[in-house]
Amino acid sequence: MLKFVKGHLETIDGVAIYPVISLLIFFIFFVALFWWVFTCKKDYLKKVSNIPLEIEKDQPYEK
Template identity: 45%
Template sequence: MYKNVLQSIENIQVWPVISFVIFFLFFLCLLWWVFTADRDYIEKMKGLPAEDNTINKTASNRPSHE
């Protein structure tokens, strides 16, 4: 049933090519960003969850609901 529906759409063969091109361009851009990103920025982001105390401070300042 679905095969007949998809075959009836005009120019349906274009959409897989378009989606592949979009994926491939996104992948290339992401790869380019990984290799050209500033190392200091990456190190800062890597250590951020362990070094950020604002979450712990706000959690400890909240009144307890006991």
């Protein structure tokens, strides 16, 4: 199966750039994510982490 796909991909000009582009997108996304995590304000993280635990006074408690 891989030989079938590889054979067709070898006939496409410039196909070698796609793995490079994929790696760059992957790398840039995770670098940006790490940057956001390390520069995020602690107050915001506390507020967001407590959202599932907060119960509105207007909403009845459901079991």
